[in-house]
Amino acid sequence: MVQDNQKNDAELEEFNALLRQATPVLASPELKARVLAAADTPGKTTSIGSVLHQLWPFGSLWRPAAGLAAAACFGVVVGLIGPAGIGGSIAQDTLPTGLGEDVLSIASVLTTGEDQADDF
């Protein structure tokens, strides 16, 4: 068993020595330059994530995005329903009626005053 292991180790070492004699191949300086230049490009092309991270550096983005979407929906609903209802009630009910009553009561007071002055 021990002899088998030693034989195997010796064979592996012989094989390693043999294959190390194969032609050594090294990266050319041009390839190194291309690879180093390429390291700048991915950072610029995949910068959406880093830009979002700079805008919201507090963790996952879904919470502020959900809040923003809810606020937008609320704004749309209020914009569609709210102003028409409020504007309608002001225009048709409150303002003309109230103003008309006020004007009529002031006018009646004034006319009563004029009648009393004529008596003198």
Place this chain on the structure above:
Amino acid sequence: MNDPSPQSDAALIRRIGDGDGVATRLVVDRYLDRIVAYGYRMLGDVAEAEDVAQEAFLRLWRQAPRWRADAPVIHWLHKVTYNLCIDRLRKRTPVSIETVPEPRDSAIGPAGEIHRSQLSAAIDAAIQALPERQRAAVVFVHQEGLNNIQTAEAMGVSVEAVESLLARGRRALRASLAAVYAETKGDV
């Protein structure tokens, strides 16, 4: 071969993700030659090996911001390079075994006449003549210094499959390099 730990590699890759040029150069200096050499052993062509190495590093730069420290960078590069090489080899038109140069026969002359360049050429030719998966396993183990488990991970196969590929690959190399092998055995 002693590879850096996944944690130290992860720190380096994080710096690359932050745009640190020094870390980028360090990784290139540390691993590019090994990846080109592996590509050359697999493809038998320097230009193709450089293309594959460039693509592997480009993928590493893209991966840098999302890097997870579960394996050393060189293992990840080995895996990507292996897959790129296999893709290229499968796209190639089949080459006849007769186009691969024959290693020099020992009967032609005394072993001492075999010069170093001829020896290298004979070994290159013998490696190229191996089936692609045997070649990948032999180069990972005997040139890159990976163990069987690491080789299995890089190739996406079981350890038993690697052992089988290695055994067949060694047998084939020993047969085709009988003369060179005998000479090396005498030198060691």
